[in-house]
Amino acid sequence: MFQGKSIVLGISGGIAVYKAVELLRLFTKAGADVHIIMTKNACEFVTPLTFQTLSGNPVHTDLFNLSQEQEIDHISLADRADLFVLAPATANLVGKIAQGLADDLLTTSIMATKAPVLVVPAMNSNMYENPVYQRNQKQLVEFGYHVMEPASGSLACGWEGKGKLPDPVEIFAVAESVFTPKDLLGCHVLVTAGPTREAIDPVRYVSNYSSGKMGFAIAAAAQQRGAQVLLIAGPTDLTVPVGVRCIPVFSANEMHAAVFGHLENIDVVVKAAAVADYKPVDSMPQKMKKTTDELTLHLEKTPDILAELGKQKEGRVLVGFAAETERLLAHAAEKLQKKNLDLIVANDITQEGAGFDVDTNIVRFLHANGRVEELEKMSKAEVAQQLLNQVALLWKLKQP
Numbered sequence: 096m097f098q099g100k101s102i103v104l105g106i107s108g109g110i111a112v113y114k115a116v117e118l119l120r121l122f123t124k125a126g127a128d129v130h131i132i133m134t135k136n137a138c139e140f141v142t143p144l145t146f147q148t149l150s151g152n153p154v155h156t157d158l159f160n161l162s163q164e165q166e167i168d169h170i171s172l173a174d175r176a177d178l179f180v181l182a183p184a185t186a187n188l189v190g191k192i193a194q195g196l197a198d199d200l201l202t203t204s205i206m207a208t209k210a211p212v213l214v215v216p217a218m219n220s221n222m223y224e225n226p227v228y229q230r231n232q233k234q235l236v237e238f239g240y241h242v243m244e245p246a247s248g249s250l251a252c253g254w255e256g257k258g259k260l261p262d263p264v265e266i267f268a269v270a271e272s273v274f275t276p277k278d279l280l281g282c283h284v285l286v287t288a289g290p291t292r293e294a295i296d297p298v299r300y301v302s303n304y305s306s307g308k309m310g311f312a313i314a315a316a317a318q319q320r321g322a323q324v325l326l327i328a329g330p331t332d333l334t335v336p337v338g339v340r341c342i343p344v345f346s347a348n349e350m351h352a353a354v355f356g357h358l359e360n361i362d363v364v365v366k367a368a369a370v371a372d373y374k375p376v377d378s379m380p381q382k383m384k385k386t387t388d389e390l391t392l393h394l395e396k397t398p399d400i401l402a403e404l405g406k407q408k409e410g411r412v413l414v415g416f417a418a419e420t421e422r423l424l425a426h427a428a429e430k431l432q433k434k435n436l437d438l439i440v441a442n443d444i445t446q447e448g449a450g451f452d453v454d455t456n457i458v459r460f461l462h463a464n465g466r467v468e469e470l471e472k473m474s475k476a477e478v479a480q481q482l483l484n485q486v487a488l489l490w491k492l493k494q495p
Contacts, residue, residue: 096271096476098126100177103208105201106146108136111183111217111260116141118182118263119149125267130172131155132201134188158200173208180270181205183217183260186228192240193231211273213241215266220256243269268337272319278487280321284363286314287354287400289329291347293374295392296383303369304451307331309416309475310367314339316479317365320487325361327353329368347371347397354400362493363412363486366401367440369451373397405435412489414482417441418451427461437463437489440482448472460485 102122106115122129131146131154143154155172181188181201188201192214197206205212214235222228223245236242243266246259260266288310292300307328314326315336326341327350335341342357344350347370354364373394383390401415415436417427420443427441442458444450449457449472456478460468462485470481 096125096274096480097122100127100274101175102127102129102270103132103172103176103179103204103210104129104146105132105179105181105184105188105205106137107134107181107183107185107188107201108139109183109185109217109260110140112137112140114260114263115182116145116149118180118266119146121263121267122270123150128152130176132172132204134199134201136185155200158203170207173204173210176208176210178270178273179205179208179210179212180215180266181212182215182266184214186216186218186222186225186231189214189216189228189235190231193234193238211241213243213266213270213273215243215260215269216245216258217260218245218258220258223256223258241269241273264334265337268315268319272338275316275319277321279317279363279483279490282317282322282362282487282490283325283360284314284317284322284365284486285325285327285354285357285361286310286317286365287327287350287368287370288314289331289333290369291329291350291371291397292345293347293371293397294378295375296379296381298382301371301374301392301394303371305329305369306452307333307368308452308454309456309478310365311336312475312479313365313367313482316476316483317363317486320483322363325357327357327368329370347374347400351398351400351403354404358404361411363414363490364404365414365482365486366404367416369416369418370400371397399434401436402434408435410493412437412486412493414486415439418444420445424459424461424467427459431461431463438482438485440478 129150130152133156147154191202197203246261247257248259289307290302290305292302294300311333314324318324318338324339326339342353344353374397376393376395413436417430419426423441423443427439431439439461440458442449446457448455456475457472458470
């Protein structure tokens with residue numbers, strides 16, 4: 096998403112400046128070329144050297160500094176930016192932008208840029224609620240600026256309330272959303288993710304190695320593209336993507352109930368979860384003791400959620416996954432046809448970088464019309480975007 100992109104990170108003076116260091120790290124890790132503009136007050140909290148070291152670029156602080164201007168002036172900085180991110184944005188900075196004031200390097204650069212601008216306010220809760228500030232923020236939104244709501248909690252000044260700078264991971268996700276085409280706007284997407292666990296007794300269960308990373312990546316990408324996303328997730332350690340509603344479940348039966356209990360008004364279903372195929376016939380109410388040399392478990396099939404969805408598609412786009420160890424295309428094609436899918440994502444989990452609990456995947460898309468697309472090894476976030484390119488087309492084709 097950010098690979099090769101030029102981002103200007105504008106930092107104004109507030110105690111939350113320290114969080115901008117982590118935000119910078121996230122952008123650079125994602126492959127962005129980040130240029131920093133700091134106000135004089137921001138330099139009182141964290142030194143420019145910190146940001147220069149982490150970004151690999153000189154930090155810009157003064158409007159009239161010949162040594163800085165010789166390398167890149169405020170106009171060329173504004174021109175080369177693919178995105179401006181103002182974090183933290185103080186009440187003073189928001190007020191000046193809203194009124195069209197340009198009296199320092201940061202406000203001058205913002206005035207000169209045609210790039211999208213993401214404003215992330217951080218201030219005392221009383222300042223944030225002040226009607227003058229609220230008027231200024233509303234003005235920015237009307238001008239087309241992207242404004243992120245601050246978080247609530249304990250503030251550095253000792254107050255409790257709204258005004259905290261959001262977590263850098265959340266800011267990063269919103270910045271990704273600014274770059275993402277909104278081709279799923281108005282679409283309601285249901286994504287399942289992760290494994291299910293089928294209880295043997297209170298301390299043991301039958302499950303698989305799924306981490307949920309692929310499903311969570313799809314949910315995050317769909318939200319960024321404008322969709323209303325419901326994520327139904329088995330047990331994972333992952334953080335729910337910003338803006339996504341999540342229903343946690345444990346077993347296949349719970350996932351079945353959650354999916355069909357929320358299917359109304361859903362336009363697209365992406366079944367990325369690795370649902371256990373079998374469960375113990377009897378789950379013991381107490382921990383079983385090791386009293387014999389052998390133990391036999393009697394298993395029965397769990398509900399086939401994907402097959403049931405295929406029987407009641409009702410105009411929905413239905414996407415499934417096939418994690419295989421042999422005859423990848425044959426097994427995936429059979430599943431595609433048997434379960435009445437529009438698209439299936441197939442991967443051979445024996446390939447390095449394509450199995451469970453890794454950050455990459457190697458997949459093939461099999462379409463209902465017989466077309467097969469083979470993708471190279473890429474991150475699961477990139478696979479999610481490639482998949483949603485296809486989902487967006489399928490959804491639009493099914494529109495009345």
